[in-house]
Amino acid sequence: METKQSCPVGRPRGFDTDEALERAMLVFWEHGYEGASLTCLTRAMGISTTSMYAAFGNKEELFRKVLERYSEGPSAYFTRALEEPTALGVATGVLTGVIRTTTRPSRPRGCLGVQSALTASDGGRAVRDLLTAWRNDSHTAVRDRFRRAVDEGDLPARTDxxxxxxxxxTFAFGIAVQAASGVCRDELREAADAFLRGWPQA
Amino acid sequence: METKQSCPVGRPRGFDTDEALERAMLVFWEHGYEGASLTCLTRAMGISTTSMYAAFGNKEELFRKVLERYSEGPSAYFTRALEEPTALGVATGVLTGVIRTTTRPSRPRGCLGVQSALTASDGGRAVRDLLTAWRNDSHTAVRDRFRRAVDEGDLPARTDxxxxxxxxxTFAFGIAVQAASGVCRDELREAADAFLRGWPQA
DNA sequence: CAGATTCCGCATCGATCGATGCGGAAGTCG
DNA sequence: CGACTTCCGCATCGATCGATGCGGAATCTG
Structure with a gap:
């Protein structure tokens, strides 16, 4: 067993894996998992189906890698928001981030993690479940952060x-739906401000 | 030009249109517009594709009729909620209704109007836009109702x-996403209560 | 009953779905 | 250079997509 070396023999790949993944992400983001056909994907990626299968395995594996990229790229605001010192800061960061990401003019509207497969046919069930887990993980992370906030006295003790x-x-996912429906950034910001106005006071 | 008579000549239809539509609604609700294949739909409806096309036109028309049925059936809580005497009553009615509808054990989870086509391939764009309009109409109706509430002094004048x-x-749509993700009814109720606790006070 | 009309089972349409086999081209090694 | 490895263009696979043509069965009217 050899460790994977950085300079493999043979003809090198004729495209940039990273950029191809970025292009694929945009297609999945816009059309959803099952709505994005291989034809549409590979055309956007600028490669043939043969190359796609060789580099990424299959459509589902491609999507898994895309979701990973999405988490570390467009959705990175989420991890950063969790590191805010106060619970209100976390909430503000999450909502600001989701609004910015879901309404960026140069990108598809909405959230890839929400709209890629809320429903699916039999063939898309695995991806649907993957995304459900992705959303639930987000919730769990926020919940753990808020538990800490209660412990630290940052949130009132009576707060659950x-x-x-x-x-x-819930509000963040709702913003994703609104953004996918074409609601503009400013209007969502106002709604988020109103939402945060009801935040628990110490 | 004759008026449509209730007793047409020829062989009568061998199935109940209303029940077939109900069955189709459940399939679209669970699998989404593009995720529900004709095979899946007609099997659930208990009829052949020939009968489906004769009775409903095509898949898209079938979905339009299903959405209409959904609005008047599972989503009827919405119209009722708008008739509540106070804005808080409206909000409570909407959230209670959406939670109940999206988490009913005997029915698919989530909201048909949200999850049927947040994204789509080229072939599903018309339905996606139809649903976007459906959601935006919901918002407009609530907005008009709240404008009236401000006029009536039911909501503080400073409230937008x-x-x-x-x-x-936004919160209601978010509930639909959470429900589609399997979040249970009680948990959503608690979240909705917390949301309503921040409601504007006179 | 005869004639008209509608319904529906069966077979199938062309298009597209995701996925693969093959073979030559392109590159890295000794 | 020659051997070896990988990549990728082309053609195509079987399955499924939504949708339709046909013809006999069923039910109406007169």
Whole structure:
């Protein structure tokens, strides 16, 4: 067993894997998992289906890698928001981030993690479940962060961190739906401000 | 030109149109517009594709009729909620209704109007736009209702009814996403209660 | 009953779905 | 250079997509 070396023999790949993944992400983001056909994907990626299968395995594996990229790219605001010092800061960061990401003019509207497969046919069930887990993980992360906030006295002791986290993620997912429906950025910001105005006071 | 008579000549239809539509609704609800194949639909409806096309036109027309049925059936809580005497009553009615409808054990989880086609391939664009309009209509109805509430002094004069309506529909859509993700009814109720706790006070 | 009309089972349409086999081209090694 | 490895263009696979043509069965009217 050899360790994977960085300079393999043979003809080198004729395209940039990273850029191809970026292009694929945009297609999945716009059309959803099952709505994005191989034809549409490979055309956007600038490669043949043969190359796609050789580099990424199959459509489902491609999507898994795309989701990973999405988490570390467009959705990276989420991890950053969790590191805010206060619970209100976390909530503000999450909502600001989701609004910015879901309404960026140069990108598809909405959230890839929400709209790629809320429903699916039999063939897309695995991806649908993957995305469900992705969303639930987000909730769990917020919940854990808010539990810590209660422990630290940052949130009132009477506050239920589970409920508050569910409240926040629900609103965030709703923003994703609104953005996918074409609602503009400013209007969502106002709604988010109104939502945050009801935040628990110490 | 004759008026359409209730007893047409020829062999009568061998199935109940209303029940077939109900069955189709459940399939679209669960699998989405493009995720529901003709095979899956007609099997659930208990009829052949020939009968489906004769009775409903095509897949898209079938979906339009299903959406209409959904609005008057599972989603009827919405119209009722708008008739509540106070804005808080409206909000409570909307959230209670959406939670109940999206988490009913005997029915698919989530909201047909949200999850049927947030994204689509080229062939599903018309339905996607139809559903976008459906959601936006919901928002407009709430907004108009809240404008009236401000006029009536039911909501504080400083309240922006547009923003408040956007806030409520966003949360409602978010509930639909959570329900589609398998979040249970009780948890959503608690989140909705928390949301309503931040409602504007007179 | 005879004639008209509608319904529906069966077979099938062309298009597209995701996925693969093959073979020559292109590159890296000794 | 020659051997070896990988990549990728082309053609195509079987399955499924939504949709339709045909013809006999069923039910109406007169």
């Amino acid at each position: 961190p589970d409920v508050l986290a569910r409240c926040l993620t | 009814p547009d923003v408040l309506a956007r806030c409520l529909t």
